[in-house]
Amino acid sequence: MDNRDNVQRPRVTINDIAEATGFAASTVSRALSRPGRVNAATRERIVAVARELSYVPNTHARALTSGRTETVAVLVSDVTNPFYFGLIRGTQHQLKAAGYTHLLIDTENSGELESHTLSKMRQSIDGAIMATSRLSRRLLAELAAELPLVAVNRMVRGVESVVLDSPSGVAQAAEHLISLGHREIVYMSGPQNSWANEARWRSLVAAAARHGLPVHRLGPFPAGRMSGSAAADALINTRATACIAFNDLLAIGMLTRLRERGVGVPDEISVVGCDDMFGADFCYPTLTTLAAPIEQAGRVAVSMLLARLHDSAPATRQSAVLPTHLIVRESTGPAPR
Amino acid sequence: MDNRDNVQRPRVTINDIAEATGFAASTVSRALSRPGRVNAATRERIVAVARELSYVPNTHARALTSGRTETVAVLVSDVTNPFYFGLIRGTQHQLKAAGYTHLLIDTENSGELESHTLSKMRQSIDGAIMATSRLSRRLLAELAAELPLVAVNRMVRGVESVVLDSPSGVAQAAEHLISLGHREIVYMSGPQNSWANEARWRSLVAAAARHGLPVHRLGPFPAGRMSGSAAADALINTRATACIAFNDLLAIGMLTRLRERGVGVPDEISVVGCDDMFGADFCYPTLTTLAAPIEQAGRVAVSMLLARLHDSAPATRQSAVLPTHLIVRESTGPAPR
């Protein structure tokens, strides 16, 4: 007995179509999933009947025999972090266009959950796109050896990846601040295990060095708006007139705190964020930030992954680097004299 | 030949465990998925060996025979709408706690996509939670008859649902504005086919009527920050000193435009939003808004759905109503004289 009150209509299978058309089930299967290997007329007939009976292929049966699921997992550390908006949209569109199912997974900032989920899901997905992985280099490479994987915002040897050209972006931000007369620039550091954080810091050091300026870093601060208070307080305690924050979330948190403490932005301190996430254009003051084509990154990652899944050629292990650019808004201004 | 270079380790199946323990495959199956119906010692042995071989059950094979997938779909009209953050978190946690997989689906504001996706997914999910459905009453009820379904933020007869008590919340907002001396309050309407929009409008009318005040509505405006400009311009054109916007997205868009046009908030116009979404506390000025326990709504929805899936009793077709409350921030103030 079915314990739900839902109408469980008898599902249409290829056998029903086989019966209705007089062809064998195997022919129906071929006609539906491998149209090239069947007589055109036969295929048309079968497809027509399939539609008529509103046949829906059983993905489980298909996956069981073929191993393919037409599903790609997209792992992000926190679905509700606006930074991922663009990535989610990009992967979503590109996957849908290719007829794939988008399985969005929230790894809750845990590297362990990443690999655990992925191995549990192994048979349910054809591949995965991993954003901002918290995994160690070694573990990530191991994972990539077990299933088709593309990393976003993380570069590891042996793993295909799409990264944003933070170095050039951070350099732009530094030039911008320097051109405004700032001489003491501080980097508000994000989580220590963040690859992007290290990349940003290093390029800031390099950019400042080119101008003969020293830079310091404060933190690390957990990536989140909450950390903004501590970050702002720490910053006020220095002689710096400008800072570049690991990301917009942190920067916005700082703006709130600076306002609370009566420190004028940009009159006393200039703040630059990273990511141009949702909210950067309506916080107060609006945030100068480093924008990256994250939606495009999602699309590129999907393309790379699908190429990998479809091509007979071995993966090329390449990585794509996408350009970033600075968006100047109200939170930066001339250095106070 | 495998065309990927990934190591396809031979997957461990229950047959391997059967062989290793000497039990029949069916016993292994029972021990693993129905522990009560097997000798304790047997179970222990089997579980131990399963772990040793790092066995992972094949979800497709399981779904194929049993029809159960331990997966629940959560449909939202737009994953990147901050309003859903709490809902996503709530459902995520509750589902994970119950050992279910969370399949997050973006329906891109299309009712058609909702039902289409759901019927395609029918065999891949045990049930669904549908937020803010765009479907007609009839279609939603039909869908609910076909699979276990809980609607959030939408009330339809014959469909279990979790809704937020907007009426009481909007009344609070109205009282707040009236107590500040506002006499001309306008409702900035959201999409016409939105159930919540109608509910909010009706309760505002009722609340105002209790004070003998008339209210007008402007719009409808598409729910999005972009619509804020048109909404703000329309509002300025009236004699209203206060407005309640369909949601925070719209309200924040309005704030931006009002600032552009040099209209003081709250000095000249007070603005109230709905939802207390991400950003409402850092926009400028910070937004007075109606907060709803949306995360709790997600948890409750999952509980209702799981009860439905597990219990032998027929669904009770009940609906839960969660309280809302007003959060007063900077965007509301005394009416100008």
Added chain:
DNA sequence: TTGAAAGCGCTAACAA
């Protein structure tokens, strides 16, 4: 180009 038949990994009768 098409059909027959085997079997993917698991669950669920039924029997013992």
Added chain:
DNA sequence: TTGTTAGCGCTTTCAA
């Protein structure tokens, strides 16, 4: 309590 057996719906050899 456990084993035997028969599929779930599909894909994929292998033959015709």
